[in-house]
Amino acid sequence: MRAELLNKKNIVIFAVTASLLLTAALTTAYAKYRKGSEAVENTFSTAEYGEPSISDNVEKNGSGHFVKNNLAVIAADEGYPVYVRAELVVTWQNADGIVYGSQPVPGTDYALEYDTDKWVKASDGFFYYTEKVESGSHTAPLIGAQQALEQLSSAPVGYTMHVEVISETIQAVGNTDDDSASAVLSAWGVQPDQLAEGGQP
């Protein structure tokens, strides 16, 4: 009885040892013949669209008329350069913000001097800045310190001259998917750094 039990114990011990050896042998054989590398990982983050802002000065001249100067556009700080365009919307408005029925006429109701070195007025009415603007930087003034948008005539009764500056920016890098046009040309129809005064967008 005792001998039989000892035999069975020995058999079990032998079986366990053999199975461990088998596992070790197979594992060793597998590890020898396959090598893997560490990872190369990239992370990507989308660029943001930031709205531009305006810097300007508004005052009254000796006749008590509206004067705007030192007008520049500031690009948002989003990490990439942009092109800039601006539109000046001149109206007569009353204290409640109601717009007068007819618009002020350039040359009659107001005069505009602006920087023609860096800005070009296209046929669509926009002023295009002819250079890329770095992220967070500002354009040269559209209306400089020695220039002005100046009211010439008297406003309708109860109304004052009001100038709204609408500015837009667009990425100055990148093209369409077929590489046929730059992003700005595709979106605005104009390449600002090649635009002539009065040119078609």
Add this chain to the structure above:
Amino acid sequence: MNRSNRKNGFLSYNNLLRAAAVLFILTMISVWWVSGLFAKFIVSDNRSDAVRAAAFSEIAVKEHKVVYDNGVYSLDTSKAVSSNEYSIVVPGTKLPKDPFVTIDGNSDASGVVYIEVNDDGLPDEITYSISSDWTLSDDIAPMHGGRIYKYKNVLPAHTETLIEHIIKDDELAVSENFRDKSNKTKNSGSFSMVFYAYLIQTD
């Protein structure tokens, strides 16, 4: 249970003997098999025969460091890195990316190179192609949830190797439609892309 039942049951003496014999035979087979593989790499010279364990190459995948300057990415080919960050992805631009595989010349056996690419998180508007030197493969199972590609050539033993231009033109293309000013939530956030490389001995 009486003595005759123990003798004839599942854990009977005879069955245990049989199981032990089977395990012993399997162990011997596996040892012979492994030994037989090692026997391929016997090195001998004029004076004596020496047997040593087989050497196998190290494989690595790297890429050149990406540099961002004023809206444009470029590669600094003097620096090889294991990760790059493209922190400002602008629609309509190209993102240079040039993973390459290096294998040292220490292998005593020829091998096949595979890469695994996991781009699950990449938006559809960021596209790329794998070079025609690689073909989609199911020879091995992906270890990281990616797709497996097999290199066209078997690498001979004792050959240091550099495999470049894994991505066609070494760049990713960002569609002009990647982001829309009127839809600020589209493709917002961060994405990732991961490459691995494997070297597997040929038969």
